[in-house]
Amino acid sequence: MNTHFKSALNKIVAEDDLVEKTELFLRANLENSNNKKARSAKQMKKLLVASIAAVFVIGGFIGGFAYLKTPVAYISLDINPSVELGINALNNVVTVEGVNQDGETLLEGQDIINTNVSDALSQLIGSASDKSYINDEGTTVVSITAESDDEDRAAELSDIGEKAVNSEMDKRKVSVVVYKDCSDLSLRTEAKELGISPGKYKLIKNLQALDPTLTVEQLKDAKVSDIMLRARQLIAELDTEEDYSDSPKSKEQKEAIKKFKDTANEAHKRVNEAVKAAFEDAKKQAKDILNSAKAKAEELRAQAKALLKSTKGMTGAEKAAIVARAEELLKQAEVLINAAGEQADELRAAADKQKGDAIRAAERLREAAKSDRVDDDNVDEADEVDDDADEVDDDDDQDADEVNEDDDVADDVEGNGYQNKMRLGKQ
Amino acid sequence: MDLASSGTNDVVKHALHKYSNMVRRICFMYLHNREDVEDVFQEVFLKLLQSNITFQSEEHEKAWLCRITINKCKDVSKSFWRKNTESIEDKEIPFEDREESGVLQAVLSLPKRFKEVVYLFYYEGYTAKEIAKILNQKENTVYSNLHRARELLKHELGGSGYEYTF
The missing domain is CATH 1.10.10.10 (Winged helix-like DNA-binding domain superfamily/Winged helix DNA-binding domain)
Known part of the structure; x- marks a missing residue:
């Protein structure tokens, strides 16, 4: 069997054409690859290593780029312009978005992409001041809300923001009230759906905790300063309510109160101070103008009197010239007094306007809160302002009366002049 | 290049002369198709001539070639194409x-x-x-x-x- 197997297999030999074909193939392949193949294996290895390295480098670039260009936290800056900045892991600004119309205006001509958060906020707050979104009286409330899922980071960002805003405002010698807050990113998506900035959304939410009848729609375009004032009123209300009713404050309300209290009180204090200062200023100015006008008219009158006295014992022609001069002086006095009266009127109008500005915030919110609750505090405040304005009015009136008296004197003088003239004419 | 190619010629002839029968026999054991046999021949000898293994002895070289050929034959018969077609020259044994x-x-x-x-x-x-x-x-x-x-x-x-x- 074994021999059969062997002999059978022995009969199997490679056919000549098979060998020839293989030989041709081998020769063709070995000739053009004798050197190449061996080398190309090494080259392949090198190529492989090089390409892997390239992939890593490119991947590194893409990863690095993504790392630097992806916002990991946001800061929303609300005054009434609402602006949102996207912040990357290195605290640089990578995205900027004006959330409302004023926000867009605020961002016009500002290039803050790739700048440090602190610089960017300084620049923006400066721009807000230039574009008069921040008033000189120091009553503007600036809200800075840092949004990040990392609480420590959000707190850190809001601190940076507060510092940046305060230092820039110190530089410009304008004071503002800074309200800072933190939130997580889930709030941001909700706010985006409503088309408002996350910072304002959080403010509104807190305010709603105090007064559930308020809607986002009503507060959407309100200034942060106004929201703060309203918050103070509501807090005061809840405090007094607590004394009479059994319903204790809810947890949300307590939190909202805690958040708002200091800033709201500060804002309110500043508004009151500003209003008072404005009225004091207006009063003083009106008085100054009238006093100086009075003094000048007095002088002119004295001159005219002296002139008329000096006509005694003069020739007709000389007398006529002097009377004409006296008349001119009296006319000048009249003009002066009239001008002073007009200025006083203007000041009165300006004071009225300021009064309007000061209480407009309160009125706006009174309208916004369509609740039936009468806001005692608010009314008090408005009344206070009204009283101040009335006082100023009274002063103005008094002054105006004085001026009118002066007018009478002038008339007298004029009358005297006339009489003298007539007398002279007769002579 | 001339030197190299003439050298190559000798090596090719020598290798084919020495091992073609053995490789053919192994192929015979596994394959029933002339084309497959040609493929295996080309690949096995190319591998032999391109390898930079230094063989300890003739026996070593032969055993190595055996193993290469068996593996190659298995690869060929395992290939998808082979699995799904039936050769017409199947089992033709000329004895x-x-x-x-x-x-x-x-x-x-x-x-x-x-x-x-x-x-x-x-x-x-x-x-x-x-x-x-x-x-x-x-x-x-x-x-x-x-x-x-x-x-x-x-x-x-x-x-x-x-x-x-x-």
């Missing part, structure tokens, strides 16, 4: 001697793992230890495969008697 034909038929009809041990053991005359090395198997596996192959062959060629004792 006149009835005895030889019978034995060969019997061996060819064995499963692959028996065929290779039978070939290496009986034809090439390797020991079980050497076969184990070539096939990258355990020595005991080789023994048991050999044993089972013998059983099968006995059963197949059965009654025909005494001479069929491997």
